[in-house]
Amino acid sequence: MATDVNSSTTSADQPETASDNALRARITDDVTALRDSFEAGTTRSIDARLAQLKALQQGLRAERGRLTKALAQDLGKSRLESAITELGVVSEEISQISKNLKRWLKPERFSLGAMLAPASAELRREPLGTTLIIAPWNYPVNLTLSPLIAAIAGGNTVLLKPSEVAPATSSAIAYLVAAHLDPDWVRVVEGAVEETTILLEQRFDLIVYTGNGHVGRIVARAAAEHLTPTVLELGGKSPVFVDDGVDLAVAARRIVWGKFTNAGQTCVAPDYLMATPRTIEHLVPHLRRASRAMYGNRPERARDYGRMVNRKHFDRVRALIDNDKAVLGGTATADRRNRYLPPTIMTDVDWDDPVMGEEIFGPVLPILAVSGPDEAIARIRERDKPLTAYVFTAKKKLEERFATETSSGSLAIGMTLAHIGTPALPFGGVGESGMGQYHGRAGLEAFTHAKPVARKPLTPDTLKLVYPPYRGAKNALLGRLFR
Numbered sequence: 001m002a003t004d005v006n007s008s009t010t011s012a013d014q015p016e017t018a019s020d021n022a023l024r025a026r027i028t029d030d031v032t033a034l035r036d037s038f039e040a041g042t043t044r045s046i047d048a049r050l051a052q053l054k055a056l057q058q059g060l061r062a063e064r065g066r067l068t069k070a071l072a073q074d075l076g077k078s079r080l081e082s083a084i085t086e087l088g089v090v091s092e093e094i095s096q097i098s099k100n101l102k103r104w105l106k107p108e109r110f111s112l113g114a115m116l117a118p119a120s121a122e123l124r125r126e127p128l129g130t131t132l133i134i135a136p137w138n139y140p141v142n143l144t145l146s147p148l149i150a151a152i153a154g155g156n157t158v159l160l161k162p163s164e165v166a167p168a169t170s171s172a173i174a175y176l177v178a179a180h181l182d183p184d185w186v187r188v189v190e191g192a193v194e195e196t197t198i199l200l201e202q203r204f205d206l207i208v209y210t211g212n213g214h215v216g217r218i219v220a221r222a223a224a225e226h227l228t229p230t231v232l233e234l235g236g237k238s239p240v241f242v243d244d245g246v247d248l249a250v251a252a253r254r255i256v257w258g259k260f261t262n263a264g265q266t267c268v269a270p271d272y273l274m275a276t277p278r279t280i281e282h283l284v285p286h287l288r289r290a291s292r293a294m295y296g297n298r299p300e301r302a303r304d305y306g307r308m309v310n311r312k313h314f315d316r317v318r319a320l321i322d323n324d325k326a327v328l329g330g331t332a333t334a335d336r337r338n339r340y341l342p343p344t345i346m347t348d349v350d351w352d353d354p355v356m357g358e359e360i361f362g363p364v365l366p367i368l369a370v371s372g373p374d375e376a377i378a379r380i381r382e383r384d385k386p387l388t389a390y391v392f393t394a395k396k397k398l399e400e401r402f403a404t405e406t407s408s409g410s411l412a413i414g415m416t417l418a419h420i421g422t423p424a425l426p427f428g429g430v431g432e433s434g435m436g437q438y439h440g441r442a443g444l445e446a447f448t449h450a451k452p453v454a455r456k457p458l459t460p461d462t463l464k465l466v467y468p469p470y471r472g473a474k475n476a477l478l479g480r481l482f483r
Contacts, residue, residue: 023191024198030187031202034157035130037184043127043155046105050098052152052185056145057094059180060087063172067141070168074140075262076307076339085261085421086141093146093423096440097153104444112454115481116463119456125448127155128229129205134196134219136210137165137309138265138361144173147208147231148186150443156206157185161199164192165309204228206447210267212359213432231436231446234429235267236386237359240416241376241402242275242283243393251392252286255365256294258390258416260343263306264363265313268388268410268420271360272349273367274376280367284347287365288328291343300333300340308339308362317341317362320355329363351379373398380406385431390416409433 016024043049060067064087071077071086107122131151135144144162151158160177162170174188189195200207200222209219210233223230242251259270275283295302308314314336321344323330329344341363349355349366356366370376373393380389389408393399399413409429412419420427428437438446456463470478 020194023194024201027189027195027198028202030159030189031130031204033183034159034185034187038127038129038157042184043152043157046102046155049152049155050101052181053094053098053101053149055180055182056149056152057091057098059176060091060094060145062180063176066172066175067169070166070172071141073168074137074166075265075309076305077262078304078306081261081304081306082141086139089142089421090145090149093149093439096423097149097444100441101153101444104441107453110452112456116456118460118462119454121452121454124451124453125154125444126451128447128449129156130159131156131206131208131447132159132161132199132202132204134161134199134207134209134211135163136267137163137169138262138267140166140169141173143210143233147438147443147447150438151206151208151447152185153444154447156447158187159199159204160186160188161196162188162190164190206231208436208438208446209233216434229436231428231438232434233267233427233436234387234432234434235359235361236384236429236433237271237356238268238386238388238390238408239376239380240270240273240390241370241373241392242273242279243373243391243395243398244276244279246392246394248279248283248286249290252283252290253293254392254414254416255390256287256290256343258418259365260291260295260305260363261417263308263341264317265306265309265361266417267361268417269361270365270390270416271386272356273365274370274379275367276372277369280347280369284327284345284367287345291328291345295343298333299342300335300338305343308341311336311339313362314339314341317360317364320360320362320364322346322349322353322355325349373401377401377405380408385409385429385433387429387433388412388420407431 068079068082071082105125107124110121112119112121133147140163148158162173164170170190174190177186177188203226206229207219207223208231209216213234216232216234220230240255255270295305299305318331318334321331325346325348327345327347329342334341344364346366349368385407387409389406389411391402391413403411407430419425423440426437426442427439428434436446
């Protein structure tokens with residue numbers, strides 16, 4: 001995920017000022033208060049967890065207008081886009097995890113086998129403790145509150161760090177938490193490099209970071225100092241392959257929606273498209289029609305088309321556009337002052353073009369010609385493992401090939417983006433695209449420890465069979481059993 005490095009990186013060593021010391025003291029006090037609350041058992045009760053989730057749901061409803069306005073200010077998101085991709089997803093996740101929490105937390109029973117009989121065991125999920133969530137700017141409500149839901153459900157206390165790159169939304173989230181949640185459960189630290197640097201000095205029991213690989217490594221190194229586990233969602237160049245013979249009109253609509261939602265600033269957006277030259281020839285007109293159907297001939301006037309988060313990202317993505325290869329959009333109508341980049345499609349792209357050198361994270365779709373699925377699979381395999389991969393094909397055998405011969409955080413067949421919106425599926429990367437998962441039950445598992453609890457009565461003492469000394473009949477019997 002190509003987030004702004006300044007959103008979560010650390011500062012260079014400089015002499016501390018009185019304000020630095022005051023900030024460090026305030027953050028340390030917040031962490032200490034949350035840890036003391038956890039140690040006091042505040043978050044242990046399942047009913048208390050459900051009460052906090054209910055309070056979050058009510059807060060989400062009460063602050064809907066404030067959050068929607070902030071999303072429009074930061075990212076140009078329309079009311080409905082915010083409802084679909086941010087608020088609605090979070091609300092559904094709260095409902096789903098609240099409905100299933102008691103069942104998911106019920107201890108799972110196991111047999112210890114004949115060798116240990118009589119004995120029993122169960123697996124219990126216990127909270128990890130005090131956790132840190134460092135959120136990104138591109139879906140600043142969804143990707144801040146979704147892991148928060150899992151943390152609360154798991155019985156943890158939480159320190160939230162929203163992204164300052166989306167300042168209006170950061171402020172709105174801080175207000176929501178202060179107004180609707182118990183400070184013994186959740187606190188918010190707003191800020192940028194200095195605040196994040198101090199946060200990473202603290203000891204937490206889990207750190208969740210969503211962003212880019214560079215900052216992910218900084219977070220992982222800081223976490224290693226305390227042997228703190230991490231969940232890292234890092235993005236990457238997610239490919240889409242369009243096979244010959246599919247319904248190109250439907251495929252084009254789904255690709256255009258997945259790519260240009262949020263002006264392409266989505267960690268699982270299709271980053272580049274592969275198809276045979278013949279399919280590309282017939283697909284491009286459908287892509288153009290789909291874009292115009294959704295955003296009109298002048299997307300800058302479309303209520304449902306977003307904006308780049310800031311001018312730095314505008315400049316970065318604009319530099320990746322080759323107008324000579326653009327068959328839709330390009331830089332002619334780009335507007336830096338208003339952070340507007342049009343939906344752009346480029347053909348005749350080479351694998352060593354600048355647009356293929358990094359995650360685009362903007363409204364630019366490069367199309368590359370391949371000889372067929374064999375080359376597409378080989379191209380995916382030779383690059384870093386992506387956060388997701390997309391395939392449009394009518395062939396079951398080809399679906400299976402992509403599932404077994406490529407590795408990615410997820411694989412979506414016949415759609416883009418939509419599968420991330422369901423709490424039924426885990427969300428997470430693999431390799432360079434991240435580690436760990438959350439959403440729904442996977443989120444609960446990420447924020448808890450599965451602790452085995454084994455029991456064996458003191459009488460009869462059947463374990464005496466394995467006590468030394470090993471002589472005579474005991475030696476022969478154990479020798480046969482463990483041969």
